[in-house]
Structures are given as C-alpha cells and as structure tokens.
Amino acid sequence: MGASNHHVNLHVSKFEAPAKLKTLSFALIAIGLLTFVIGLMKNQDRLWTSYLVSYFYFSCLALSGLFWIVINNVAKAGWSVSIRRYAEATTSFLPAILIGGLVLLVGFKHLYPWANPEVVAANPVIAAKTGYLNMGGFVIRLFIFAVGCMIFRHVIVGNSLKQDKSGDESLTTKSVAPSVGFIVFYALMFSLFCVDLLMSLLPTWYSTIFGIYGFSGMFQAGMAFLAIVIVLMRRSGLVKGYVTEEHQHDVVKYLKGFSIFWAYIAFSQFMLIWYANIPEETEYYIARAQGGWMSISMALLIFRFVVPFLALLPRGMKRNDNNVLLISVLVLVMQYVDIYWMVYPNFFDGHVTFGFWEIGIFAGFAGAFLLTIMSFWSKHSLVPLKDPRMHEALNHHVAY
Template structure:
C-alpha cells in the first residue's frame, strides 16, 4: 500500500451492535405476531400489507445486485471499495423465494383473476387468462427468484473468493455473469412487477410499468447505499477506503434516478390521460379521488422535487446530514409508492393504514437488516484483493 501517500487506510471487522441485533429480533417478533393474528382475524389486510412489504424489500435486495452488476459490466474501478455494501444488500435475495412461496397462500385475497367467477363475468380479464393463470404465475415467480439466486451466487461468490485467493482473473470472470444478469433482470423484473402489482387491476395495463417500478427500485437502492456509506464512514469502519468522493458519486446515482423516476411516471400518466381510453384511465381515476389525490401529489414532491432540488449543489452530495435526510425521505416514499400501487385496488378505494402495515413491515425490516449485518460480520467490508482497488482509493470527483 506504499504508493498511497497521505492516505491512512484501515478496515475494521464489523460486529453488529448488541442493541441493533436486539431491535432486529424485536421487529421480527412483531412481524410474526402480526402475521399470525392477521391469518386469524383479517386476511385481506394481512395480504395487502404483506405484498407491499415483500415487494419493497425484494426491490432493495435486487437493487444491490443490479448495482454490482453494472459496475462489473463497466469495469468500474472507483466503486470497488463500496461494492461490499451493495453485495450485502443482495443477501436478502433468498427471501424473494421464501417470501414468494408464502405469498401464494394469500393468492385469492389479492388477485381477482385467480377467481373463476370474476373471469366468467369479465370478458376483458377472460381474454388475458393465457398469461394470468395460477400455474404460469408460479412458474414465472420461481424462474425469477431462482435466477436471481444463481446470479448472486456466481457474482458475489467470485467477489468473496477473491478475498481468499487474491486471483485477479476473478474480476474479469465476473463481467460475463454481470452482463447475463442485466439481460435476465430487464425482462424478469418486468414480469415480477407486472405479476405482483399491475395484475391487481387486471383490466388495466401499461407497457412501461416494469420501467416505472425499476426506476423506483434503483432510486431507493441508491438511497440505502448512501445511508450505509455515511454510517460506515462516520463509525470509522473503512478509513481511507470509502470517502466523500465515493459518497458523491453514489448520491449522483440517487439524484439521477429521481429525475428518471419522474420522467417515467409522467410519461405513463400523460399518455394515458391524453388518450382518455376508459380501461387505461381507470388506474389514475382511482388514485385521484379521496385521500389518494393527496398521496399522489406527495409522491411527486418527495420522490422528485425535494431530492432533485436538495441534491443539486455539489456540497449537498458530500453533506452527511443532507444525504441521510434525503435518502430517508426517498426510502419512505418508495414504500408509499408501492402502497399507492397496491391499496387503491382494495377497501373501496379508501386510504387505509395502521397496525397491519406497520407490523408486517417491521418483520421484513428485521430480517433484512439481520441478513445484511450477518454478511458484513462474516466478510471483509472492503474487497482488499481486487486488482482495481488503487483506482477506488485514489478516486476524485471532478464535477
């Protein structure tokens, strides 16, 4: 490390604070209790809240792997020292398979097309049964979950293997699987979001729904990564390896995808409103009535306007307090966005939020944080034997 003049380099071993571990177990207990009570008392609320939380954390896990894949594909050196944080997020990917299997138990409460009576009385839904049927849905869910698991096993596996062997070829070896994952993900994540969210209103359709959910997923993923970077720096875990320069570039992703999300959201809305075709506009009419109109407006403000303006100055991207505040807002409104896609289809369009939603979300959050902390505790926080690490250590943002 002699060539890195004036840089004090140090990686600490991560040990999860006892209080944080206890909190995670408490959250999981709350989630399990809510789930069990929900099964007995209120299945409809249980499964809607489960779907929102399941999609939220699945998207968080996938954004980590996607970010690792694009950096491998681009052969990016600057991001090497941040990569382990994103790899850790992908530890939750097995939860997509397990959580997806549990979701199948609430099938008939969520998806109208799973009900033969609904199909019999609605020719529009009946015309879609070649795609919207239980067997094919399960197959698609399995392909997606197992495909993501395999790609994670290869890509993250090679990264961790390099820690042991120091084999520089493993960096090159990861380019192929990374390209493969991006191609697989582009198609499969669209199916995943169409199946779980769009098909809740089977008479409606949007050709860019997958891109809309992807934009939100990646924006939220970058918000989470930004929070992790700030906290890891603050607590001195990765001295010299992760700096304001890395934070600056990750926050640029966050800001960029705030704009991209708004662009896709507007494109979807404007074209449907302009065409004024009943089966297209019904989606937005449902979200423009009662309390939903206010939530629709808040989404635009807090997913786009606030992050866009707050993160414009160069200094804001390097300010820990600004980055933590904006990232937290983005994560909250990623949840609100998924909730906004799910809930107007149920409960006669009334805005409904309370014990069930909070309890189920708490359970997922506890599992998500535990899997990430277990990954960090087991592996080095920085891939020290990556041949491009010098690029990351000497990284400077010019703009």
C-alpha cells in the same frame, strides 16, 4: 499527487454487529410474525395487502444491490470497488424473494381477482388474459426469477468473496460475462415480476412501461440505502481511507439521476393515458385521484422527485452527510408510499387506510433484512482488499 491523501491511515476493522441492533432485529421479526398470525385469524384482507407491499419493497432493496454490482462490473468501474461490499450485503436477502413468494401464494385469492374463476367468467376482458394470468404461470415466472437471481448472485458475489481469500485477479474479469447475462435476464424477468405482483391486481388495466416504472423506483431506493450505509460506515471509522466523500458523491449522483428518471417514467405513463382518455386505461388514475389518494399522488410528485432533485442539485449538498441521510430516508419512505399507492386503491376505494397491519408486517421484513445484512458483514471483510482495481477506488476524485 492527489492519491497521497487517501493512502494515509488506511484501515479496515472487522464488523461486529452491535448487541442492541441484533436484539432490535429479532424484536422486529417477532412483531412481524405475531402480526402475520393475528392477521391470518382476524383480517386476511389487510394482512395480504400489507404483506405484498413490504415483500415487494424489500425484494427491490435486495435486487438493487445486485443490479448496481453488475453495471459496475460491466463498465469496469474501478471507483466502486471499495464500496461494493455494501451492495453485496443487500443481495444476501435475495432468498427471501423465493421464500416470501411461496408465503404470498397462501393469500393469492385475497389479492388477485383473476385467481377467482367467478370473476374471470363474469369479465371477458380478464378471461382474454388468462393465457398469461394463471396460477401456474405466476408460480413458474416467480420461481425462475427468484432462483435465477440467486444463481447469478452465487456466481458474481461468490467471485468477489473468493478473491478475498485467493487474491486471484482473474476473478474480476470472470464476473463480467455473468454480469452481462444478468442484465439481459433482469430486464425481462423484473418487468414480469412487477406485472405479476402489482399490475395484475387490476387485471382489466395495463401499462406497457409498468416494469420500467417499477425499476426506476427500485434503483432510486437502492441508491438511497447505499448512500445511508456509506455515510454511516464513514462515520463509524471501520473503513478509514477506503470509503470517502468522493464515493458518496458519485452514489448520490446516481440517486439524483434516478429521481429524475423516476419522474420521467411516471409522467410518461400518466400523460399518455390522460391524453388518450381510453376508459380501460384511465380507471387506474381515476382511482388514485379520488378521496385521500389524490393527496398521496401529489405527495409522490413532491417528495419523490421535486425535493430530492432540488436538495441534491448543489455539489456541496451531495457531500453534506446530514443532507444525504435526510434525503435518502425520505426517498426510502416514498418508495414504500409508492408501492402502497400502487396496491391499496385497488382494494380501498376513495379512502386511505394505514395502521397496525402495515406497520407490523413491515417491521418483520425490516428485522429480517437488517439481520441478513449484519450477518453478511460480520462474516466478510467490509472492503474487497484484493481486488486489482482497488487503486482506482483509493485514488478516486469527482471532477464535477
């Protein structure tokens, strides 16, 4: 009976990228490239720290889209079908993980102490880790992760796009096995990705749940981005009847859930290190409890967990477009702050530094990310109309 509301005025329009948005994307890319060139000549230390933060940030947004697709494939979650294309769009940025990673190798020695033979020779703790922390291993792991993600994306998203043309229903079931494979691959390789890029900036320190910490932030930010796209798509009228507040409600439940999960992992990591009080473990948090870093540490707790949790707790607030947009933007900002908080205290003791370099490099990545998403949407239908589970998505009602 409830289905009838959704079947009135079903309509999907073709996405045409607004000229102003295209222009903005190219302008942002130009700003990023200019900042990068100036940084190479003037200030390589700030260039590479800001590059690493933005590179990891947008890699996470691309990866979260693919992870969200595969968990819905494995769960056979038909409700998600009509909004799947928005997550698929973010995966079009995945090749940037490989390209951006190759660029990162240029500034390798500016970032990673273990890449410097003098530092390794002077520190027996770092020297003991060179079996893992070495240039060759870093490059191989990054290559396996980036190429692996692109292969899985080619198969899984490829099946979805093929179905648009052929209507072959078997493609839906054919995506389940590679989705299971990706979860196994991702569990290991994303952990190593986090360890290599971020944890090894301070090679004397370690955390056994650092990869899970990175994952929780990645997925929370990914759900925030997906929630924003859903609200904007609903408002645009491009997908009438296919994307409803019911879909928005469930995505925002993911967002709230992962706000709690992020806080749980962050607290677990901190509490165990604080309680044990071992010098080689506490150095990480001591650096982030001094000077301006303490206020950023507290801001993460408040604005990445407390505010999103309380603001998204009532049922009505998950369906309030303005509230969802506001909290989602806040979460995306705090994801940047979180990565910044993981990177910068390793280089700038006690004082917080932020300005031209960080903004310029972020602008370049943002422009490229925006352009790839718009390009994907303009080439493909905004809704996978021939998916056999579309009726589940159209008849989706959230009971709680």
